[in-house]
Amino acid sequence: MSLEVRGLAAGYGRLEVLHGVDLTAGDGRLVAVIGANGAGKTTLLRALSGLIPASGGTVTLAGADVTGSGPERLARAGLAHVPENRLVFPSLTVEDNLVLGAYTRRRGPAAERREARDRALALFPRLQPRLQQVAGTMSGGEQQMLAIARGLMAQPTVLVLDEPSVGLAPRLVGEIFTALGKLRDDGLTLVAVEQNARAAFAVADHVYVMDRGAVVLEGDAATLASDPRVTAAFLGGGLSGDTPDGPPTPGTAEAGQR
Amino acid sequence: MVDLLQLVFAGLSQGAVYALVAIGFVAIFTVSGVINLAQGEFAALGGLVAISAVGSGLPLLAAVVVAVATVAVVAVLMERLTIAPVKRMTTLVSLILTLGVSTGLKALMLLVYGPDAEGLTPINPGGFTVGGVSIRYQELWILAVAAVVSAAVYWFYERTLAGKALRACAEQPVAARLVGISLGRASLTAFLIAGCVGAIAGVMASPIYFTSWESGLTLGLKGFVAATLGGLVSVRGAVLGGLLLGVLENLTAGYVSTGLRDAVAFLLLIVVLVARPSGVFGRSAEARV
């Protein structure tokens, strides 16, 4: 198992937000975590990558216990985190953003870094002509692609993404999830947090549903997609407030944004 | 006309010293948000260590190396002992801490080197006159060294991986950590840079402007104003700010009154803070170096 989370608890100061989350992501699988705004999805990823300390539970990455490691160590251990809101380095060029993505590999062979860069650019060809452009001047979609490409430059074993589709036009959402699917097919393990449940279900192998800091439902994507609790809350029913106002069109990679 | 040229030239070489001090402010502020009130003391200490090293028989170049190394160690220790242990750095806490270090360093310098101001031996003594403008060799050295050091710092931030990593920390600390950059190491590197440029500024200034335990106050203030002219986040802005401040000070002293020389810095500071908090040479409040 590439990533195993057992009973993970974490929060901010004395406020506990995650109350014992279990999550498993096997090799070459794309796991989606969905849930309403405020469910604790971002907090889960922050605790995973060491941005906030875990107050309980364990995180195992490729067989090694990494609980309590800081983000610098986890990056070296093979976890890449594409954060909420992309957080590209705005005044640096696209090229330099990629170069910094490989920071943990800086002492490794240059050929490996070049290969990682070629693969990332092949995955997101839109970045190629913009290599010398300052990252902050790119569109939201391009910045998201750059953020993912930057994460890939570390040649991770697990890539976690926080709402890669948020605020993007449907066509771009499709493009990004197609890229994630390709990465999965190449054997990378992915955990994608999403509010856009349709986009997530369209490509994920396994789906976790979070609510108030806990996993309330999990299962095979195909099975869960027809689960009435999921369809009601996320795929068109309108219980959670995260669903589009228009008529539901399940299975398509669009909408689901506020 | 000759007067004007003379004043501008003197202003540029004095401003080059401010520019070096200002680069130190920028290096630290961009990475950690700390305004280092001990930056002037780095310069004073550099000058004093070089003077005493020459006094104990070391050749000038070796004395300069000793001075820069000493200040670099002091800067690194300062970061490890006062800045690094603070979990939640706020502007107020950083001001209190660095003011404390500044005061401590001043007391230490007074204790070790005594109260008198002294000048370091110049690289070449004397000077020459062109078209009525008298130029000291040391002023040319200051300009040359400041140009080389600024260019080197600029190259470091623009071209090297370590420099780009520092810029990443300045712009987007969370993302910097996620790609594996240690903010603690970045802050340490920033202090190291600030210590080195500060010491170089102090050593270069000493033969003309003299150095004492309290020279850091003026140098630090002028350097801070210069850095603020560039928005505190740009090396280029800091250099331009330093040169501008030096020239304006000398023009004021020459054409208005020598007594007003030191008021120029305060006036500029007020004007900048009121009119353009992002700096005269800064493009925006966004962090860049």
Ligand SMILES: Nc1ncnc2c1ncn2[C@@H]1O[C@H](COP(=O)(O)OP(=O)(O)O)[C@@H](O)[C@H]1O
């Ligand atoms: N930095 C923070 N400090 C305190 N509370 C926070 C912080 N970030 C998030 N929270 C709280 O944690 C809960 C979960 O938030 P978050 O993980 O961002 O949810 P999601 O990503 O699912 O929208 C929310 O109640 C939110 O208010």
Ligand SMILES: [Mg+2]
């Ligand atoms: Mg979130």
